[in-house]
Amino acid sequence: MPDNSPSANAKQPLGKPTIPVVFWLLLTISLSLVMGTVLLSNDMKHLKTVGHYFGFDLFPPDVTPPPPKAPPRPAPPATFTLPLHLIDPPVAQTVSTFLRTWRISGPAMCAALRDAGIETSDWAAASFNADTFECFFEHGAKREKDQLPSSIFVIVRGDAAGVISNMRVKIINPETDQNGQLDPAILRIFETMLRQPQWLDFHETLNAIKNLKDVKEDGFGASINFAREVLNPDRYNFTLSLDATSGPQKRTRSYFSDRTWLPSPEPTVETDVPSAQLSTPADAEAPARNADHPR
Incomplete structure (x- = not known):
């Protein structure tokens, strides 16, 4: 229900x-x-x-890219200024007062004499000593009545390496001009010998020789002597040698030895003055190398 x-x-x-x-x-x-x-x-x-x-x-805001940069301009090449004394050739006056050396070899000295008209022999071993090398020149003129014969003897000596030890000249009864000055053809011998080693501090020697006056100069181991013989006034002897005997000179020479430094170039032979040929005439009486000659 x-x-x-x-x-x-x-x-x-x-x-x-x-x-x-x-x-x-x-x-x-x-x-x-x-x-x-x-x-x-x-x-x-x-x-x-x-x-x-x-x-x-x-x-985000639009960012406009910057315009492309121009390529950088190449930098100018770097320039360097070197002091002139680094590239200039050595000054003979400065070199000769700092270090006295033969700045020319024996063979080159003989060649310089030949270029000046002095017909020296070739650089070769001496007949009396194989360790000594030399070149020489002899010239004798014809005897004139009671006058002494005029003669000239030149010799350059050194060693097999060409290092000069000394240079010597002997003139007998030399020819002179009306002013009593030495004949230019003979003076050329001394000009060449004094110019080639570049020992320019010996500035009075050549003028004295030209006037046949005795002169002797010494400087830093080098010795130049031109003198008339006491007992023979018509005979003159000239000697140019280098003998470093003092301590500073020996130390300087040892420091600048060729074993450490490159050798200096030989100076060129100057031919600014016409050379005068000295030759022996056919009828000349060539003087023998006796006691009168510096052998």
Whole structure:
């Protein structure tokens, strides 16, 4: 039988009304459209403001790349200025006062004499000593009645390596001009001997020889002597030698030895003055190399 009790007929309580899901979906879409419209309006000003507020930039500004740089200009070549004394040739005056050496070899000295017209022999071993090398020149003129015969003897001595030890000249009854000055052809011998070693500090010697006056000069181991014989006034002797005997000279010579330094080039033979040929005439009486000659 049906339950007709009062509790069964009592009214049931009503539940809360439910909102359909479609409503929420439509509301979300509507709000999104409104917010999108607001954010995108006015050239997206509001959207940029929101992004800046939260610390990020949705639309970074366009950065125009800088124009390409021009290639760097090449740097000018570096220039260096060397002091002139590093490239200039050695000055003979300076060299001769600092270190006295023979700046020409024996064979070159003999060749310089030949170029000046003094027909010396070749550089060869001496007949009396195989360790001594030399070249020489002899010239004798014809005897004139009671006068002494005129003669000239020139010799350059050294060793097998060509290092000169001394140079000597002997003239007997030399020819002179009306002023008593030595004949230029004979003077050429002394000019060559004094010029080639480049010992230019001996500046008074040649003038004295030209006037047949005695002269003696010494300087830093070198010795030049031109003198008339006491017992034979018509005979003259000339000696040019190098003898380093003092301690400073020996130490300087040892320091600048060719074993340590490159040898200096031999100076060129100057031929600015025409050479005067000295030759023995066919009827000349060639003097023998006796005690009168510096052998």
